[in-house]
Amino acid sequence: MSLTKIALQALLPGTLCWLALGCGGEGGKAQATGGNPTVAGAAGMTPAAGSGGSSGSAQAGAGGAGTANGGAGAGGMVAGGGKNGGAMGGMNAASGGLGGASGGLGGANGGLGGASAAGGMGASMGGAGTLVFAGPGCTVPLAEADEPTLLTKTGCVDPQDPTRPDASLVGYDVNSPLWSDGASKERYISLPPGSKIHVKDCVAEPDTCKSVDDGGTAEDEGHWDLPVGTTVMKVFLLADKPIETRLLMHVTDSQWRGYSFEWNDAGTDATLLDDKKDKTIGSQSWHYPSRAECLQCHTEAAGRSLGPMTQQLNRDYAYADGMTNVIDEFQALGAFEHAPTRIAGYPSPTGSDTLESRARSYLAANCAICHRPGSTVSDIDLRFTTSFADTLLCNQAISAHPDDTNLPPLRLVPSDPANSNLSFRMHSTIDGYRMPKLSSSVVDTAGTMLIDQWIDSIQSCP
Ligand code: HEC
Numbered sequence: 001m002s003l004t005k006i007a008l009q010a011l012l013p014g015t016l017c018w019l020a021l022g023c024g025g026e027g028g029k030a031q032a033t034g035g036n037p038t039v040a041g042a043a044g045m046t047p048a049a050g051s052g053g054s055s056g057s058a059q060a061g062a063g064g065a066g067t068a069n070g071g072a073g074a075g076g077m078v079a080g081g082g083k084n085g086g087a088m089g090g091m092n093a094a095s096g097g098l099g100g101a102s103g104g105l106g107g108a109n110g111g112l113g114g115a116s117a118a119g120g121m122g123a124s125m126g127g128a129g130t131l132v133f134a135g136p137g138c139t140v141p142l143a144e145a146d147e148p149t150l151l152t153k154t155g156c157v158d159p160q161d162p163t164r165p166d167a168s169l170v171g172y173d174v175n176s177p178l179w180s181d182g183a184s185k186e187r188y189i190s191l192p193p194g195s196k197i198h199v200k201d202c203v204a205e206p207d208t209c210k211s212v213d214d215g216g217t218a219e220d221e222g223h224w225d226l227p228v229g230t231t232v233m234k235v236f237l238l239a240d241k242p243i244e245t246r247l248l249m250h251v252t253d254s255q256w257r258g259y260s261f262e263w264n265d266a267g268t269d270a271t272l273l274d275d276k277k278d279k280t281i282g283s284q285s286w287h288y289p290s291r292a293e294c295l296q297c298h299t300e301a302a303g304r305s306l307g308p309m310t311q312q313l314n315r316d317y318a319y320a321d322g323m324t325n326v327i328d329e330f331q332a333l334g335a336f337e338h339a340p341t342r343i344a345g346y347p348s349p350t351g352s353d354t355l356e357s358r359a360r361s362y363l364a365a366n367c368a369i370c371h372r373p374g375s376t377v378s379d380i381d382l383r384f385t386t387s388f389a390d391t392l393l394c395n396q397a398i399s400a401h402p403d404d405t406n407l408p409p410l411r412l413v414p415s416d417p418a419n420s421n422l423s424f425r426m427h428s429t430i431d432g433y434r435m436p437k438l439s440s441s442v443v444d445t446a447g448t449m450l451i452d453q454w455i456d457s458i459q460s461c462p
């Protein structure tokens with residue numbers, strides 16, 4: 001069982017402890033005496049929050065307070081995995097049922113917290129509930145309401161220079177990126193230490209590649225199933241200035257959440273947005289997606305996390321020690337359950353592979369998240385490995401708004417991009433017509449040209 005699974009079970013009644021910290025079953029006792037675990041947890045957290053980062057003795061005091069409360073509180077305890085003293089104090093306070101020994105530990109950790117600049121983290125957690133993962137790296141709260149509202153409090157970035165990721169995050173790049181209205185992007189993974197990535201492999205585990213109805217999983221072969229507690233961070237830059245940071249968190253086995261943080265003009269921090277927002281930046285309108293919109297593209301059918309898959313990451317990236325293949329880097333970190341099969345990388349849409357494979361790579365990355373079996377529009381299948389015939393594009397009548405005379409009535413007409421609905425929708429900036437459906441208002445000149453050239457090159461339908 002992975003560390004994160006254990007950690008998560010700590011939140012469930014009956015199994016109460018963060019085993020990584022070695023407190024084992026005793027937590028159970030603590031909860032039994034603590035009564036309402038939520039309240040007890042909150043009690044544990046509060047003193048830690050109040051004294052976060054102030055001094056070691058204050059943290060020790062927090063431990064004592066927890067003991068006095070007799071509070072078990074899965075909340076504070078799991079929070080205690082945090083790298084800062086504030087949260088540590090909270091943990092030991094919350095697990096006060098363990099008695100004097102834990103109080104002493106609280107003091108020790110509190111001392112660390114006092115010395116650490118990140119000591120304020122506990123405070124930003126506001127004495128609230130539980131954490132799925134508490135760092136190092138991005139904190140993953142169980143409850144959405146507990147997400148820190150400032151990027152510098154998330155654990156994902158260096159609080160001294162929030163344009164840099166926390167040292168524990170691992171960077172990567174993808175072969176075939178999502179078009180993001182001309183923004184450049186940085187991507188990083190925060191993986192709970194000791195937890196393992198499972199890579200979907202149809203040879204080793206043929207059952208996972210059956211149809212979903214027959215018990216298979218929906219995502220593509222080569223998909224990296226990131227463990228619970230993982231956060232993936234994507235930073236968007238326009239004219240070299242960060243404008244938005246998105247965090248995608250794996251919260252429980254079945255739950256993912258997305259957050260958008262809007263950067264301030266000075267580039268010193270970014271603030272969590274409650275809802276979608278449009279803002280004029282330079283000459284363009286930038287869309288910050290809502291949490292619901294995140295999951296409309298990060299579909300269950302595509303596996304929620306989208307870029308991390310062997311076909312996207314089989315490529316080099318500039319790590320601190322030089323250019324290294326991303327898969328090699330993660331393998332060297334011991335991040336995989338099994339060394340992944342080296343499926344060939346998607347061709348770069350701007351590279352020198354064949355026109356068809358570059359076009360299909362573009363459609364796979366940008367469109368197949370919604371246009372695949374089991375997803376939003378399942379009667380078009382734009383996955384990379386689907387044969388052209390099975391994409392159901394060629395000379396097929398459209399199914400959306402067939403009576404709208406502004407729309408080309410066929411999805412793709414060989415050698416005729418102008419009369420191909422697919423091309424029309426990529427060129428359109430009209431809401432309701434535009435593809436990709438969400439979060440883009442600037443036409444991808446290179447991307448549409450690639451798709452048009454490909455359509456031009458098609459002589460007849462298969
Ligand atoms: C238009 C569809 C779309 C929307 C809306 C969207 N994403 Fe994504 N996102 C993608 C695609 C496709 C990728 C993978 C390709 C890439 O990284 O360029 C991706 C990648 C990411 C990554 C890197 C990890 C991964 O899954 O590949 C993060 C983090 C992320 N998105 C967060 C978010 C968050 C948070 C939101 C909402 C605030 C959001 N995204 C909204 C399509 C979308």
Ligand code: HEC
Nearest residue numbers: 296297366367370376377398399400421422435436437438
């Ligand atoms: C967030 C999900 C999403 C993404 C991403 C997305 N689409 Fe769509 N697409 C839809 C939905 C929903 C519809 C149908 C309703 C409508 O017309 O808006 C649709 C309709 C279409 C249609 C019309 C099909 C028909 O039979 O009427 C085409 C063609 C299309 N999309 C192409 C694309 C292309 C090309 C991309 C990538 C550049 C893309 N889509 C990305 C959700 C998406």
